[in-house]
Amino acid sequence: MRLPQEIITAKRDGAKLAAADIRQMVAGLTDGGISEGQAAAFAMAIFFSGMDAEERVAMTLAMRDSGTVLDWSDLPGPALDKHSTGGVGDTVSLPLAAAVAACGGHVPMISGRGLGHTGGTLDKLDAVPGYLTQPGLELFRKVVREAGCAIIGQTADLAPADRRLYAIRDVTGTVETIPLLTSSILSKKLAAGLHGLAMDVKFGSGAFLPPLEKARELAAALVSVANGAGLPTTALLTDMDEPLASAAGNGLEVAYALDHLTGRRREPRFHEVTVALAAQMLLLGKLAATIEEATAKIEATFASGAAAERFARMVVALGGPADLLERPQAHLAAAPLVRPVLPERAGIVTKIDTRAVGLAVVALGGGRTRPQDAIDHAVGIVELAGIGDSVGPDRPLGIVHARDEAGFSAAQARLRAAYRLGDVPVERGPLIIPVTEASQP
Structure with a gap:
């Protein structure tokens, strides 16, 4: 020693x-x-x-073994999960977990809170009255087995070394280094005892690592280290040059996800990313033989209502309201001030600073500037315009849900500054870029 x-x-x-x-x-x-x-x-x-590849694997395994490692070998199906590196309007986890569960997978999803301009899945679920985001291990296991999915927060005994090292990295300027990013993300996923993991690595203006090549490097490292540590993993690069959904803000994103699950509203970009990642999970769990079969199975769960049924079952099992999907407005908090933000001139959206959109939500109180800050689950922005949309007097940049006039004014200024308008239509870049397939042990 x-x-x-x-x-x-x-x-x-x-x-x-x-x-x-x-x-x-x-x-x-x-x-x-x-x-x-x-x-x-x-x-x-x-x-x-x-760190080289061997060091990264050793670091990840050591951090995994610093606490409890869950075992799901008693499940009748594979334990599968998805992890996103974070973005704006990215509430994919909610419909995805339910859809995979409806296909015979089991999704013990251990999620985090928001960081900087990005929203956290756990903060979104905290907007649901009664929902236990920190259940005991026994209840967690029960819900995964019976509902097929459970989305909860990290428990104190999973990868505790990561919790301490992350806090130190956060205040020493060492967050954005790929060896430590990979070990931090994957140690928690390995501790969750998974049989397969789909990674959603964001690139673009709202991503944690905006340059495409940096995102590609991180995705390749995650896949390499995860497979080296014995966890079959695939990764997709997905575009965050604009918000993934037209809603940003905790309770508002829950309502958006519920609309997606029930079919009240399904936006193509959000749906495409959700289906693509869920299909990867089915392939990893050997619940489908081809990507075409996996995609068809996931699509069928949304069309039939099976995914919605699984989500409702999970919510009730973790203490949430039984009629959340049917009557979200009865349970999700509403902001007292709802007002559109019109552009300063009419035009076509040519570019969006997505990070600035996320910070507009933070300015409303929907995110944290300090770890101890409370979150206002009612605030946010809906009907966000996307690249290529025409905006003007009849089509706002977005509709702000604010607590007061000061919050609205701050969000309005940030939102207007985030959008660049032109007079000529522009084409969007690719939404999804495949990285690599998992090795099959």
Whole structure:
């Protein structure tokens, strides 16, 4: 066993760390054996010197093993999940989990809260009265088995080393390094005991890593490390140069997802990404032999109402209202001020700063600027215009749901600044770019 400072120095100088060294550092993160300063120095050494494929796998496995590792081998079907790197209007997890469950998969989805301009699945579900986002493990297992899906928050005993290292990375400028991103994301998914994982890696103005090549690099690293750690994984790159849905804001996105599940409204872009990721999950779980078969099965769950039924079953089992899908307006909080934001001139939307749209929601109170901040689940923006849409006096940039006049004014200014208008129609780029297929063990 080496001293922590020796391991830090070796990585600082570009050396490859042995798996034993990595396990020692992760154990110190978990039990307090290494100090805050040493943890920060370790993260910075990795930031500048990187990690090769073997080191990334070792780091991910060590962080997985820092706490409880769930076992779903008693399920009658595969345990499958999807993870998104985050965006605006990305509430895909809600209809996706239910659709996969309706096809015979089991989705024990452990989700996070919002970060920066991106919304968190857990914050959205907190908008549902009574819904338990932090159930005990026994209830979590029961709901996954009986409803086929359960979307909850990370428990204290899953990958605790990641929780400590992430907090340190967040305040030391070392978040955006691919070795630590991959180990952070995948350690939690491996601890969840999955049999297959579909990754949704965002690129574009609203993504965590906007450049396409950076997103491609992260996606390839996630697939490589996950498969190297024994978790069959695929990845899709999806466009976040505009909000994925026309709604952004916690309760408003839940209402949007409910409309999608029930068929009251299904927007093509959101539906395409949802179906594509769900189909990947069916392939990983061997619930379909081809992508065409998997796609048809997912589409059928939406058309028949089977996905809606699974979602309703999950909500009730976790304490939510039985008539949420039929009467969302009776349960989701409503903002007192609802008003359109008109553009300063008529034109065609040619470009959107999607990150700025997300920050407009944060300015309304729908996100956090500090971890301890409370979230207003009623606020947000709906009917967001997309690239290529004509806007003007009869078509707003979006409709703001605000708590007060000050909130509306702040959101209006941010929303207008986020949109660029022209007079000539533009073509959208590709919505989905496949990365690679999982190796099949």
